[in-house]
Amino acid sequence: MQKKNTGKSCKAFYFFVSEYECKINKREGGKETVSCSMVMSVSLNFIFPPPASIVVSAMTVISFVSMAKVGFSEIRGNHLNYSKFWNVNTTGRRQIKLSSKAGMLMLYTPAFLAGFASFWIFPHEGVRSVMLQSALTLHFFKRIIEVLFVHKFSGGMLLDSAIPITLSYFLSTATMIYAQHLSQGLPEPPINLMYPGIVLFLVGIVGNFYQHYILSKLRGKGEKEYKIPKGGLFGLVISPHYLFEIIEFYGVAFISQTLYAFSFSIGTTFYLLGRSYATRKWYLSKFEDFPKNIKAVIPFVF
Numbered sequence: 001m002q003k004k005n006t007g008k009s010c011k012a013f014y015f016f017v018s019e020y021e022c023k024i025n026k027r028e029g030g031k032e033t034v035s036c037s038m039v040m041s042v043s044l045n046f047i048f049p050p051p052a053s054i055v056v057s058a059m060t061v062i063s064f065v066s067m068a069k070v071g072f073s074e075i076r077g078n079h080l081n082y083s084k085f086w087n088v089n090t091t092g093r094r095q096i097k098l099s100s101k102a103g104m105l106m107l108y109t110p111a112f113l114a115g116f117a118s119f120w121i122f123p124h125e126g127v128r129s130v131m132l133q134s135a136l137t138l139h140f141f142k143r144i145i146e147v148l149f150v151h152k153f154s155g156g157m158l159l160d161s162a163i164p165i166t167l168s169y170f171l172s173t174a175t176m177i178y179a180q181h182l183s184q185g186l187p188e189p190p191i192n193l194m195y196p197g198i199v200l201f202l203v204g205i206v207g208n209f210y211q212h213y214i215l216s217k218l219r220g221k222g223e224k225e226y227k228i229p230k231g232g233l234f235g236l237v238i239s240p241h242y243l244f245e246i247i248e249f250y251g252v253a254f255i256s257q258t259l260y261a262f263s264f265s266i267g268t269t270f271y272l273l274g275r276s277y278a279t280r281k282w283y284l285s286k287f288e289d290f291p292k293n294i295k296a297v298i299p300f301v302f
């Protein structure tokens with residue numbers, strides 16, 4: 001679409017909207033005004049045009065809505081049953097319990113394999129694709145290593161929770177890589193976020209690992225009790241590992257620059273906001289001396 005005119009009011013749109021049409025209206029008395037209409041409001045300067053794929057479009061909505069919904073459920077006290085909340089609000093019926101280690105390996109292995117296999121399924125698709133495939137594969141590989149060698153678990157995980165989380169990680173990884181594949185040949189977004197994305201991803205993954213390491217040092221061999229974490233960013237927020245996970249996934253979205261990747265990252269943010277809110281409430285209920293100024297996940301704010 002041709003940019004016919006750039007009036008003052010259109011300039012505000014210009015950063016976000018690459019395709020718009022403006023026309024000059026002449027009022028009585030000869031005064032000119034400019035009116036603009038967005039022609040394709042979804043065609044953003046920093047996102048690839050969404051591919052014509054029903055699967056990717058549906059997943060864009062499903063990922064965002066389902067993760068945001070589960071985040072709000074956490075705030076309302078309906079938890080996914082793993083870690084501190086593995087046996088909270090379980091219904092009367094018999095449930096299958098996995099060890100935390102087995103459950104966590106179940107969550108991450110299919111997504112890791114999807115990322116790993118993508119190097120063979122979609123080879124030679126350019127730097128951006130390789131960066132996305134590498135970031136996702138590395139993320140899930142790191143989680144598997146942490147589950148095997150870093151975390152010291154005390155509880156379990158219910159199969160009812162493990163199944164939807166496993167599906168969510170696997171499907172979102174596969175969809176993100178597939179959406180990138182469908183963006184091949186499309187014009188690159190005018191604003192390239194890939195390099196800031198790589199920086200965000202690295203800050204996120206290193207920060208996340210460091211906070212996990214601090215948590216693992218709270219327990220000696222065989223110990224199972226919970227303590228108030230100290231060090232790192234634990235003096236500011238009770239879930240700094242979630243904060244770094246959020247940063248990491250915005251890094252992934254910036255590398256990818258597809259609508260799906262942003263939808264998944266925003267959905268993840270809502271889920272982790274909800275889970276961290278529930279976690280802070282849990283600490284307040286378990287420890288009388290828990291400092292009230294420690295927020296959930298965003299320092300000084302939330």
Ligand SMILES: NC(=O)c1ccc[n+]([C@@H]2O[C@H](COP(=O)([O-])OP(=O)(O)OC[C@H]3O[C@@H](n4cnc5c(N)ncnc54)[C@H](OP(=O)(O)O)[C@@H]3O)[C@@H](O)[C@H]2O)c1
Nearest residue numbers: 083084151152153154155215218225226227241242245268
């Ligand atoms: N992308 C997503 O949607 C998403 C969602 C959730 C998690 N994650 C990822 O998974 C990671 C772990 O999440 P999580 O919810 O399992 O974290 P978590 O509940 O904080 O647990 C992490 C580890 O630290 C231990 N731990 C936690 N608090 C402790 C305390 N006060 N004293 C002693 N040990 C403590 C836990 O033991 P117990 O098992 O005994 O509690 C577990 O081994 C996150 O950092 C993130 O990377 C991602």
